[in-house]
Amino acid sequence: MQHNCTRYLIFFQYLGTKYSGVMKIPAHQPVEGVQNHIENAVRRLKPLNEVSLYISSRTDTGVHALCNSAHLDIQRKDDKPPFTGKVLTDALNLYLKKEPISTMNPDNVILEYGRAIREEKSIDGITRITRAYRVSNEFHARHSAISRTYVYRLATGLSSYSDMPITEKDLCWALRDTKLDISAMEEASAVLTGTHDFSTFQARGSDPKNPVKTMERVQVQPGLSFSQCHFNRDIEYWELSFKCRSYLYKQVRRMTGALVAVGQGKLSVRQMQKLLDARDSLAYPQNMCAPACGLYLTKVEYNDSDLLSYTPDDTDIRS
Secondary structure, three states, rough: OOOOHHHHHHHHOOOOOOOOEEOOOOOOOOOOOOHHHHHHHOOOOOOOOOOEEEEEOOEEEEEEEEEEEEEEEEEOOOOOOOOOOOHHHHHHHHHHOEEEEEEOOOHHHEEEEEEEEEOOOEOOEEEEEEEEEEEEOOOOOOOOOEEEEEEEEEEEOOOOOOHHOOOHOOOOOEEEOOOOOOHHHHHHHHHHHHEEEEEEEEEEOOOOOOEEEOOEEEEEOOOOOHHHHOOOOOEEEEEEEEEEEEOOOOOHHHHHHHHHHHOOOOOOOOHHHHHHHHHHHHHHHOOOOOOOHHEEEEEEOOOHHOOOOOOOOOOOOOO
């Protein structure tokens, strides 16, 4: 830790459809990660130290977050006091309002002296900082987290994809000609609840240090949508909620796919138990994994003691 360096915990949200995922990727790639954009915003604050964001929860392309988190260090000049949480939140959001798009699509390519170059465009910010806290120098956003909650959104009652309102595009899994057996899904959810070896539900080829996880919650409940009241009342929305300290790679999407298969009658509760007991990712049926678009990281929790250094009544320092 450098002299006069302050560590912050930030919470942020984003729409995953516009990114390669939350993690940083090389700048020359056509679609960047959420981390790229946040770090660029931090650099606009002109810190003395090299900017590096440590993200608590990895999400893939197409997965959204209402609440992800990360920690970072900011070193200001000796005569500059640390930013308060509110000032840091407001400043980063100011720089995140417009985010660059760099692609080689024909619509974004221009010719200069006969040479094709990328045209830099911008879009309204789809990443937003919601809160910032000053934390101790020993705090780590990933290791200090005590739980992470994901919610997966489903839409049923559609006869065709044109029935799906545009406001829900890429924001839920649209299941055509499907009526879910919710009771069977609830019974299958109970199978997944508790402490188990979830090797079957990890992505093939991944190698976790410990496949044993404790699922504090696996729950099926009715969902809501603005369009349900104003566009198509026949569409039913459902939410699958998962709470655990950490997960295997693609575990939530694979559990979701299996639960939906139970609801569709393609998989029985007994077969769900057999999948869990197999402890083998190769036992998981092909093409059953749920798509990324319906998945949301909704909460990352920490012990209150980790946030005690934050003082909301700090002087509002804008220098």
